[in-house]
Structure formats: structure tokens, C-alpha cells
Amino acid sequence: MNDIIWQLDNLWLGIGITTAVFCLYYAVALYARTDTQDTADLYVAGRSIGPVMNSLAAASTWMSVATFLGVVALIQQLHMPFVYMWIQLIVSLPLLVLFYGAMLRRLGVFTSVSFVRIRYGQPVAYVAAVWMLLIMLMYMIGQFVGIAKVFEVLLGLPYLPSLILSALVITGYISIGGMKGATYNDAIQMVIMMIALVVPLAAILKQMGATGYAFPPLGYGNMTDVMLAKFPEFFDLKFDPRFYLALFVALTLGILGLPQLAQRVLTSSNMKSARRVVPWFCLWVGLAFSATYAMGFAGVFHFASLGQELPPEAADKTTLLLNLAYNPDWVSGFVIAGVLAAGVSTIAGLMIGVATVVAHDIVGMLRPQLPEKKRLRWGYIGLAGTGIVSLLISLKPPAFLVVSIFWAFGLCASAVTPMIVLGAWSTRINRYGALAGSLIAGLLYIALSPYVFPGFAVGNGLVAKLGFAPALITVPVGFLVTVFMSLGYERVAGPAYQDVVSQAHELVEGMHGWRHVSGKRYAGTTWLWILCVLWLPVLIWGLQPW
Template identity: 45%
Template sequence: MPAEYALNNVWIGLGMVIILFAIFYAVGYFSSRKTASDEDFYAAGFSIGPVTNGLGMAATWASLATFLGVIALILRLQVPFVYLWIQWAISIPLLTLLYGTSLRRMKAFTPASFIRQRYGKPSTIVIVCWMILIMIMYALGQMVGLGQAFELLFGVPYNIAIIVAGLATVGFITIGGMYGATYNAAFQMVVMTIAMIVPMGAIMKAMGSSGWWFPPLAYGDMVPDMIKNIPTFFDMKYDFRWYFALIPAFTLGPVALPHLAMKVFTSSSVKSARWAVVWFALFLGLLFSGTYVVGFAGNYFTATTGRIIEKADQTILILNVFYNPTLVAAFVMGGAIAAGLSTIGGNLMAIAGLVGSDLLGIIAPNMESAKKMKWGYAALGLGGLAAVLMAFNPPRFLVTSILWAFGLLATTATPAILLGVWWKEANKLALIISSMVCGIIFIVISPHVLPSICVGSGLVAALGMSGGMVTIPLSFAMFIILSIAFNRMPALKAYAPTLADKKVIDRIHGWGPDYDESRYNGIKWPLIISAVCVAVFIWGLQPW
């Protein structure tokens, strides 16, 4: 017998959503009164403390998929999904350690702000275009999910749901700027964590678990029944290359996500940014372990009751409708909506920063702060409106897989940021060539654009894992080798790093005016890295 999601009383769901949006708008309004400059609008005045920022980072990293699509993946992949999610989760700590705190010293608004100082205008345009494309993909995916959530919650047609949900969302995000996005994200993280974990305690108690009091970790006594009913649940079902491919696709990609980096940049100090990561790991770990419990419970529910969850992405909603009162089920849907809103807020703020600060910094470098802020508001609102309009008939290319977009970002932007921060030899022309060539190759060899030309098959191709194994190491190797070659060609001297470019690196690492040419220089380690990348590239080309 199939199990389906349906609220017994739609008005309870409507009331829950109205209360949440009233809070979001109130936070946005009071935040707007603190926004007086472009630093306030794009970076919350560089004033956010570690706990608030940790909550905001976790909320921006989590998304509507955390409540819907991710649980569906757990039902499909079972235990191997833990490894996939670990790769996602470590991206924020790596982001902070590898470049986040360094760029915080230069008070960057987005990673592209560093690209402009380090590589110049043409390189910035290339990276900004890739980042905007990926942010649109990300925001559009969330907007479509939000429309579907409203459709489920209220039983209204999808087109009406997307208009109501989309415009209401864009409104409070545009009003609040980065202050509003940060404070709302912190509140949204609290809501989604409670919605994920507390109702699961009641569900697990009903299922017979003695560890219902702490669902994320205390469900061990359900394991024997799970093994009895689904013997393969804990099996490592894939070969080593499958797990290794998670690193380039799902770790190196999110490292360059601008909306995540911008959370690090809003910190009140470098020390605060580092402590925010500790809080991020705590809050996100709690939410993610709770999500895995839902996937576990969904498999357990099907195995022990005989009810089939035909729409796997509705698992948490179905479990709550089946076991909990209507008010609780409505609150869980509210938590899912909060997860989508937090990510959309981050996406739109990133688009605002990339357009209003980075592109305007090239087009009109002497523009007044107040005018830059107005352009930021306009970019934020228009970006949200574009996502709403595209969500009516979403292009398949843009919403096939948000995870696939991580591989594209790791291919096109991550090498530029990491090598730019840690290596003085990184060359402007080498960046442009490697980013554009490898980005186009990644798109071509995916199954989403030209299905007849594809590396890998099935899930590894659809999620960008097989394509990432090819283009990400190729991008790093190409960037390194071309940089070394171009820097030694007199005809290409204009693209070589200048003394000013090199001083930027020492400065962001905290050396101040104490410049040393040999620091972060040399070619030995970059050549070793490129050799390893070439080996991974060849391995990735082997049949999957």
C-alpha cells in the first residue's frame, strides 16, 4: 500500500507559514535600518559574531533538499551516502582554512573581489560569469522546490504556488540585505533543526526505539531489525573510485561557492571567522545526522509496515503525517521551507555582490558607496525575480542537478582561488584559458547537455562525479603548467604576476608590509600537484 503526504487541515499549514514569513519580514525590516553603506549591505558591516555566523553558515549550506531530495538519495544510496555527505560538510572548514580567513583580512565582499585584485579585470569577468550561472542554477532549484512545497502544503496549482512563494521570499530578502540574510538564516537554522529532530523522536518512539530521546545518534537498537529486513543497508556498494570521486566533485566545488564564502567574510574578525566554523560544524552535524536518521527511518518504515513511499523526497513529511499530529507535520513543512529560504537568501546576496560590487567595480570603479548599494538592491531583486520567472518552466539544463553545479564550480573557479591565494606564479592568461576550456569540457561530457557525449554513466554522471574526476584535475594541471610556461615567455609578460600582485598574497596571509619574494613561490610543489592531477585525470577517463 502506498504512503502519501497530505495535511488533514490546510489552515494549520497556512497559519504556520504566515507566522514564519511575518518573522522573516520583521527581521528584514529592522535589519534594513542598520544598512547604511555597501559594507553593511554586502558584508553586514563585518560585524557578525561566531555563534550567529555559525548558524547562518549552516542554514545557508543546508537547503530545501536537506528535507526532500537528500532524504530520497539516502533511501537510494543507504549507508554510502554518509561518505557523500561528509565531502559536502567539510567544504566550509576547508573554505575557511584555505582562503576564507585570508580574504577576510582584505575585507572582501565575495571571492571575486580577490580575483579582481589578484588577476585583474578580464579574469574577474570570466569567474564572475561562471559564479552567476551557478548561483542562478542554485537559486532556481531552490525556487522550484519552494513552489512544490507550497503546492504540497496548500493544494494549490504549482504556478500559483511559485508566484506567492517566490515574490514573498524575494521581498524579505531584498529588504534586509546581508544583515537580514544573516539574522534570518540563523533563525531559520534553529527552526529547521527543531523540525528535523524533535518530531523524529516521537516517530522513533512509535517505531519502538529506546533511543527516541536523541534521534541523531541513539537509534542503534533498530539496527538488528534493519539488517533482518534490508540485509544490504550497511554494505559498501561501490568501488574505491566512486568514493574518491566525491572529493573533487563535492568538496572542491563548494569550497568556491560565493554565498558560503560571504558568510565567512561577514565575521567581526579573523578569530571570529575561525570560531564560526566550530559552531557551523556543531549545528550542521546535528542537522545532517538528523537527516540521516530520517532516511534510516524511511527504509525501516517501508520494511516493517509494508507501506511503500513512492515519492522518496516526501519521506519526512509522510512519516510525520503517519505518526504525528497535523500541527507537527505542518511545522516540519515549515522547517523545510525555512531551509529553502535560507539558501535562496544566500544565493541572491551572492548575485547582488557579484553584480553590484565586482562587476560594477570594473565598469565604474569610482562609483559612490550609496550608488553601489542601490545597484546591489536592484541586482538582488532582479535575480530573485528572474529565478521566479524561470521556475514557471524551468530549463532542464539549470535544474537537472545542483550537485552537478558543484563540479562545474570546482572546475572553473576553485583553482583560480586556491592557487591565487597560495602561489605567486599563478598567471592571468593561464587562469582564463584553463577555466573556460575545462568548464566547457565539463558541460559537454555531462549527460545533461549532449547525452551522446558522456563520461561515466548513471548516478556518477548525473551528479557530476565522473565529469569532475576528469575536468577538475585537468583544470588544476593546466593552470599550473600554463602559468609556469607563460611566465617565462617575454611575449606574454603582460599576463605574468606583477610585484603588486605578489604583495597581495603576503598581505592577505598577515605578513603586512614584510614582503618576501620566496614566500608562496617556487614550482616544485605545483609540479608535483600537477603530476598527481594528470594521474587522476587519466584514471577518470577509464570506463566507469
């Protein structure tokens, strides 16, 4: 193991395993196709999925290829203590169900954009739809890039042919099966991921001398003294505290606006089933994320023991390289199938999310009288178009595949989450506040990105390059502007605005399950002002020089 092994010795073994797995996905998609009769089947699986299946599907779409590759790469290259980050990611689904998932389920909508249209009107919905498309496409780039890198290892193909092959295969099976096929496949893929991550990791840790290898997520305890002797700062928090707060703000609040977890609430057979998804989801994700950190630890330990420095462009392949170094080819082939499952499952959720926004929300707003059959056709067109656009955008990928994913989270937390969460809990939030908050916070986030106006980027070096640091400024701005503009317009409009307020009372109270509208339950402003006061010091701290 003195040299870095880049490919399987037996390529046909890896190809055979991967082909078998994709044949399974296509078979499931073809089976589910018979149940896709209308747009409700295509977008939310006819709202028929049970809690365990949905929890596996939610964990699968949330894991993504970044879990296997991107985060491990950052641990490998930067020795970042990402283990703490999983806590905030695990709370994302419980918060989503608590803050607005149950309300949207009662409302009977397919997407959060549909909620925005009902709550604020079509002009705001168009803005939300544009943000959502940009966010989901940026998120998808990381998945396509990761899968293409797996094909590089698997087949020895250059990046471009690998990218094209992966895009064609994935777009095909998702278009065939719709949401029901994607859900069943996501659940299967989560099982494959867990086995492909945890079991081979146990074998790697055992060969490294870890005494706790039987439980890989925490199995490296006796190796920490050796690691600290080589890298005394390995477990240290190495960056400005605002880096970690920005990560929490961007990821925890960003996921609230992303579609792949919200879909798991909307596809549930009932609200009781949706709530039962939460504990199962936390279990699957907790085990998988802990194992991911252990894999990153093992990667640093391995290459340090060999006295080798892994090139930055190879860091995303650390999981694959470790398995090639320590495990037989058939195990490495299965791990590759697991990595592919991670990327494919997330892409499935995102592609259906994009197709829903395009076909159901945008086309539905432009042509509200369109027959159901044509709406369904537009959904399939949206799926195919999403694959093509994602492929084109992925031609020039970022250095680390997690960069586009982090950027998508931060933009969503800034431009989408405030209008959804505030609109679901306060009747005092109106279209003018929602529109102003979304546009100002979203455009400001883009302007502060190091890839648009480098001179205005928040932070420096790696902090700036990872792209989520502006969230510490733009998320508070999104909430503050939404509240101030809403209450300000209400004050200026006076009595003429009361009809709009009455409609908001009826909608919001109905979403929360109240049968009789009181007009007072969600009309208070005290909690809105408290929220603004809490966000203000975060904004001021974020504006200070890094």
C-alpha cells in the same frame, strides 16, 4: 497508516504556522533595513557579525532544502549510504577559512570575484563572474523547487502557483533586509530547522520501536537488523569507487568557491571571530546531517513495513510524509516551517551572492565611478532580478531536486576553485593560467554533462544523471592547466614579466598578513609540481571507462 497521506488534515494550522514564521522573517528584515546604509552593509553586514551568530547562519545557508528533502529522497529511492558524505561537507568551512577565507578578509573584498579582479585583472574577473552567476542560479533552482513542493503539500496547490508564491515571498524579505537581515534570519532559521528535524524524528523513531530515539541522529541502531533482513544491501557502497571520489572532489572543493560560506568569513567582525565560527559550524552541521540520514533510514523502514513503493516523484516529500503519518498536524506544520526555513536560508545567501556579483563586481567594473547610492540601488535590482530569473529557470525542474545542486558544485570545483586557491597561495600563478584553466575546465565540465551532450557523459545510468561525475576529470584539468599555463607563460615572457611577478608578491604576501615583502615566501614551484603529480592519477582514473 496503510495509505500515504499527502496533505495536512488541518490546512489552516499549517498555513498559520508558516505565516507566523514568515512574519517573523519580515519583521527581522525590516529591523535590519535601518542598518543598511551602503553597499558594505548590504553585502557583508558591515563586517559586524559575531562567531555564534555567524556559525548558525553558515550552517543554515549550507543545510539547504536538499538536506531535508533531496538527500532523504535519494536514500529512500536508492538506499544510498550518504551518511559518509557529511564528513566531507563538514570540513568545507574549515578548509575555506584555511585556504583563502582569511586572506580575502584581510584584503577587504566582498566576493571571490573581487579577489580575482585584483589578483588577475578584469578580463579574468568577467569570466569568473559569469561562472559564479551560472553556478549560483543552478544551486538556487533546487531550493525553489523544494520550497514549491512544500507548498504543494501545505496548500494543495499545483507546482507552478506554488513556485510563484514562494519566489515572491522569499525575494521580498531578502530584498528588504540585506545581508544583516539575512544573517539574523539565517540564525533563527537554523534553530527552527534543528528543532523541526530532530524533535519530530525522535517521535517517529519511538513509534517505530527505536530504543535510542532520545538521540535521533544515532537512534535507529536496534532497527538495523530488521532493515538488513528486508534490504541486505542497504549499507553497501553500490557504485564504482570513482562515484564516491567524484562526490568528494565535487562537493568538498566546489563549496570553496561558492559564496554563502565565504560570506560568513567576510561578515565576521575580525579574523579571530571568523576562526571561531568553525567549531560551532561543525557541531550544528554534524547534528543536522546525521539526523537527515536517520530520517532517510526511517523513510525506507516505514514504506517497506507497509509493503508500499513510494513513486519517484514523491520521494522528495519523504520527510513530510513521515511526519504526516506519525505525528499530529501541529508537529507536521512546524516541520513544514523548518523545511521552508532550510530553503529560504540558502536562497538568501545565494541571492545576495548574485546581487553582489552583479552590482558590485560587474557594474563596478563597467562603471567604477558610480556613486555609492547608485551602487546600492543596483544591489537591490540584482536581488529582484535574481528572484525572477530563478523562478523562470525552475519552471521545468529535474527529477531529483539535488541534481542541479550537485551540478553547481562540480562546475564550481572545476572552473572557480583552482584559480582562487592557487592564486591565494602562489605568486607564480598568473592571469593566463587562471583564464585558461577556468575556461577549459568549466567548458569541459559542461560538455561532459549528461544534459548537454549525452553522448559524452561520464558514467552511465544514475552515475551520469546526478551530474557530478565529470568532476573527477575536470577538476584535475583545472588545476593542471592553471599551473602549466602560468609557468609556461612566465618562461616565454622572460624578464619583461618581472613587474607582474613583483605585484603578485606584494598582493599575496599582504593577504597572508606579512608586513614586509620578501618576494620568496610564495614563489616556490615544488609544491605546485607535487600537486600536479597528485592530480594526474585521479585524471587518468577518471578517464577510464566506467
